[in-house]
Amino acid sequence: MQILYKQIKNATHKTHATGCITLSGVSQKGYILMNKHLSNAVEFLQAQGLEINIGLKSENTFLPNIEIVNGAIHYDPDCTLVSDLLHESGHVMLCPKPFRKHLHNNLYKGFRYIFETVSIPLDSQLHWYLMAMDDHGVTAWAWAVGKHLGIPDHEIIKDDQYGGEGASIRTCLQLNSYIGINGLCHAKYCDMPNTSRYKENAIVFPNMKKWSPSYVE
Template sequence: MSAENEALALRIVGFLREIGLNVAQCELPDGSFLPGVRIRQGGLQVDLAKLRWPGDLLHEAGHLAVVPTALRATMDDALQDMPKVPHGGEIEATAWAWAASRHLGLDSDVLFHDGGYHGHAAGLRMNFELGVYLGASGLASAGMTHLAGHADTPEGAVVYPQMRLWLRV
């Protein structure tokens, strides 16, 4: 990992800890779903030597952030085995990660890097840059943000991509 990417990863880790997520730096085995990062017992484990894309930290943190607190501690890498949570899925995790990347002032290709999203990174990058916020309505339904121009959004409220809550209660 380049010194620049390591500094970026450490900045992201600092933000995630600041909002209340458990992030441990440790050595991880080869062959994990995403190189250098995994979800373990409701927190993130990060191996900076193996982490290829710092933006992956935000997406995986998004999975933790968009589920209710009571469920978060039970989460591990096998997300497909978790019970379905309304407004707590893949698209909401992606929207959460976008909001976090905006909050941190990151370039959109840090999150939507060409090595991820099963070949759909460029399309996601374009959608979010154009203000087509896939998953933001789920975050609003979960009480984590408000949507601009919606009748139920109070005047002066924090609107997406700003977040009212970083962690779902």
């Protein structure tokens, strides 16, 4: 991905071995990205209340060129794949806002802290929100966002992602037969694919009723 135009002031540059340049100390304004899908996704996610910052905080990230820092997304606009942006954003967006600050680098550590310290009544709405936060739910959520934004299927999930199972997972999502859809439906983000048969005005996956939990402590 190349930046078509840059208007950078007081920015810190760091060139990686891949040739990508990481920028810090610069606002989102001033960037016009050649990859319109990435820029559209950033704009949409920010409108949903997700904090997204340019520039990485660490060199070793779980996915290339993007990371989660205390519930905020930090990314390199030169090199980040829109598929990675959607997936990592899903981890944060599906987490109730009071707990997002615990998501930092090692997400499992943050998840463990939430489950060990928060009272979660069985079968409560909070229970289903947290159940939908698993990687399957995040994958389904990212797919729904991508479809909403008109991103091509092969850009939402690439063939070589998910350990080389990207194409298979993409097919399951296209057929509405992916396990992560169930978690989103139980958490009331959307209706099950067959709901429209017996329920008027059903909002069936990949359409969504909402993009993040409506939960307040």
